[in-house]
Amino acid sequence: MSAATTPGHAERAGRRIEEVLDRLTTAGDPGTIAAAEELVRSLMEFYGAGLARILQLLSAPEDRRVQERLLADDLVASQLVLHDLHPEDLPTRIARALDTLQGADLDVLDLDEVSGTLRLRAAAGGGCGCGSGATDVQRAAEDALACFAPEVAAVEVRPAEPALLQIGTRPGAGA
Incomplete structure (x- = not known):
C-alpha cells in the first residue's frame, strides 16, 4: 500500500x-x-x-x-x-467496527440515537473486571466507530459483571 x-x-x-x-x-x-x-x-x-x-x-x-x-x-x-x-445499516456497521478490535470482547448494550451514545459492556471472562485498560478499549472503539459508524458520537464501556457463583449440594449428597 x-x-x-x-x-x-x-x-x-x-x-x-x-x-x-x-x-x-x-x-x-x-x-x-x-x-x-x-x-x-x-x-x-x-x-x-x-x-x-x-x-x-x-x-x-x-x-x-x-x-x-x-x-x-x-x-x-x-x-x-x-x-x-x-x-449496511448502523447496527451492522457497529458490529463490523467492534470486530476490528483485537483482544477486546465487547457486547452492545444500547445506542441512544438522540445523543449518539453507544453503551458497551466488556464480555464476561474478558479479564479481572477491575476496569484496567478500559480507557484504551474505549479509545480503540471510538477510533473504529469513527470510520464505520460516525453517527456514534460517544462510547461508554462498562466492565463485565462478575459471574455469580452457584452454591448447592452435590447430586446424591442429601440422600
Missing part, C-alpha cells in the same frame, strides 16, 4: 482541506469562500458518484467477496459513510 492510500494520509488530507477552508474564511472575501465551498461540494459529488458506480458494479453475487473486502476496509468504509453510500 502506498503512502497516498493509507488511512493516515486520508486523515491528513481531510485536515488540510479543513485548514484551507478555515484560512479562506478568515481571509474574509465572501466570493472566494463561496467558490471554495462550491468546489468542495462539487468534488464530493463527483467522487460520491464514482463510489456509487463502483458499488453498483460490485453488486453481482460473484463479486460479493470483493465487496466484502471493501466494506471491511476502514478507509473505504469511511468514504462510503461520508457519501451516504454504505450498504
Whole structure:
C-alpha cells in the first residue's frame, strides 16, 4: 500500500482541506469562500458518484467477496459513510467496527440515537473486571466507530459483571 492510500494520509488530507477552508474564511472575501465551498461540494459529488458506480458494479453475487473486502476496509468504509453510500445499516456497521478490535470482547448494550451514545459492556471472562485498560478499549472503539459508524458520537464501556457463583449440594449428597 502506498503512502497516498493509507488511512493516515486520508486523515491528513481531510485536515488540510479543513485548514484551507478555515484560512479562506478568515481571509474574509465572501466570493472566494463561496467558490471554495462550491468546489468542495462539487468534488464530493463527483467522487460520491464514482463510489456509487463502483458499488453498483460490485453488486453481482460473484463479486460479493470483493465487496466484502471493501466494506471491511476502514478507509473505504469511511468514504462510503461520508457519501451516504454504505450498504449496511448502523447496527451492522457497529458490529463490523467492534470486530476490528483485537483482544477486546465487547457486547452492545444500547445506542441512544438522540445523543449518539453507544453503551458497551466488556464480555464476561474478558479479564479481572477491575476496569484496567478500559480507557484504551474505549479509545480503540471510538477510533473504529469513527470510520464505520460516525453517527456514534460517544462510547461508554462498562466492565463485565462478575459471574455469580452457584452454591448447592452435590447430586446424591442429601440422600
